[in-house]
Amino acid sequence: MRQERIDAGQLELEEKVVSIKRVTKVVKGGRNMRFTALVVVGDGKGHVGAGLGKATEIPEAIRKGKEDAAKKLIEVSLDENDSVTHDTIGKFGSASVLLKKAPDGTGVIAGGPARAVIEMAGIKNIRTKSLGSNNKQNVVLATIEGLKGIKTPEEVARLRGKSIEEIVG
Incomplete structure (x- = not known):
């Protein structure tokens, strides 16, 4: 599996806050309130990342989440329809x-957390289905794992030692 480091400094990243949760820790003197923010960042051109920020104030948690997401950017390979190149889980x-994979004109058919990741990645045509857990954080990370595993026909041909025509058909 390829994992590329992408410099976030040269990309213009947009952010989308998926969830903000209030977390309480009970200590001797009472309760400690904190916030966790799940943030997805992307440039709309095939780069996307997700991060978690924790702080005592919401804006600070969002800022930390954005920084964390920018560190974890991945590159997504898209086809000519701005869709994924093949189906994956x-x-x-x-x-x-x-x-x-979806033909041109389908649009983004996805639930909340998965939709945030897909829109930030710049995918215009896709169908998704969330299976198993509905936990927002896990759904976001599962979507990113799925996008990470997508290969272009050229990569598949190279790995198998075949021509692109043999792979595409």
Whole structure:
């Protein structure tokens, strides 16, 4: 599996906050309130990442989440329809997300957390189905795992030692 480091400094990243949760820790003096923010960033041109930020105030948690997501950017290979090149299933924890290739004009058919990742990646035509867990964090990470596993026909041909015509058909 290829894992490329992408410099976030040269990309213009948009952010989308998927969830903000209030977390409480009970300590001797009472309760400690904190916030966790799940943030997805992307440039709309095939780069996407997700990160978790934790802080005592919401804006600070979002900022930290954005920084974390920018560190974890991945590159997604798209086909000529701005869709994925093949169907795949991404798994993280007990969450699975089915990503299906779609023809031009389909649009983005996806639930909330998966939709955030797909829109930030710049995918215009795709059908998805969230299977298993509905936990937002796990669904986001499962979607990213699925996108990470997508290969172009050229990569598949090279790995199998065949021509692109033999792979595509």
